[in-house]
Amino acid sequence: MPELPEVESTRRSLLPIIGGRVVSVDLRRSDIVEGPRTPAALLSGSSILALHRHGKQLAIEATRGVVLIHLGMTGQLELARVAGEDHASDRHTHAAWSLELAAPPASPGLLWFRDPRRFGGLWTFPAMGEVRVRWNDLGPDALTISGEELAGAVADSRRAIKAALLDQAAIAGVGNIYADEALFRAGIRPGRRTSRLTREQCERLAGAIRDVLAESIQSGGSTLRDYRDAAGQAGNFQSRHRVYGRGGEPCVVCGTCLTQTTIAQRTTVYCRRCQH
Numbered sequence: 001m002p003e004l005p006e007v008e009s010t011r012r013s014l015l016p017i018i019g020g021r022v023v024s025v026d027l028r029r030s031d032i033v034e035g036p037r038t039p040a041a042l043l044s045g046s047s048i049l050a051l052h053r054h055g056k057q058l059a060i061e062a063t064r065g066v067v068l069i070h071l072g073m074t075g076q077l078e079l080a081r082v083a084g085e086d087h088a089s090d091r092h093t094h095a096a097w098s099l100e101l102a103a104p105p106a107s108p109g110l111l112w113f114r115d116p117r118r119f120g121g122l123w124t125f126p127a128m129g130e131v132r133v134r135w136n137d138l139g140p141d142a143l144t145i146s147g148e149e150l151a152g153a154v155a156d157s158r159r160a161i162k163a164a165l166l167d168q169a170a171i172a173g174v175g176n177i178y179a180d181e182a183l184f185r186a187g188i189r190p191g192r193r194t195s196r197l198t199r200e201q202c203e204r205l206a207g208a209i210r211d212v213l214a215e216s217i218q219s220g221g222s223t224l225r226d227y228r229d230a231a232g233q234a235g236n237f238q239s240r241h242r243v244y245g246r247g248g249e250p251c252v253v254c255g256t257c258l259t260q261t262t263i264a265q266r267t268t269v270y271c272r273r274c275q276h
């Protein structure tokens, strides 16, 4: 499932569309869109100004509107520097935008949104102001979170820190993989009550979250099933996971057999010797 590093990798691989123009849009499944579904609302006739991300959500800002994209479990954006329909003709392709890319030389492009399991979707907004209002309901973005922000986001709660990390209203962009990886690096048990975290542990955990996300982005994200960025590149950070998916295997630091349990209905792996 795409998490923050995969969404950020997708955003970076889409940068060539900035400055381009949307020639037309082909919406094949209208029920994936929330908000107005007219060609103009889906950016037809607009020029693309910027690509924004908050947590796991990606926004394409254009001159006459914004399309917000959530990749869900299996969503993918793909960009090809070609014209034509047949590059995006499979039944899981729900929307396709024909583009005129600006980067010299100007050339046709095709951007399409695929989502076999359809947990993702598109939202249309008139401008970024409305998107920012929506993003205000999410916690601070995990890629830049400070220890102070983390402490504030998980304060006054007695739940397990792992559950708090997965709560997008507390911190935006941490999912199951990076929650386990960050807690391991910070030496904190996933089941520890947030109210019992010291300020120093919050600083350490915020640093570990930023580091693990940044390293994953450097590796193009983690490809577990079928994640690809918009240029078709798989990530390879999955080979550097230290705990995620390694229950029962030896800890990379101390050799103790890693413990697998369930927290917040999610499989959770940690080292009972290195994490306190």
Ligand SMILES: [Zn+2]
Pocket (backbone or CB within 6 Å): 251, 252, 253, 254, 255, 256, 271, 272, 273, 274, 275
């Ligand atoms: Zn260990």
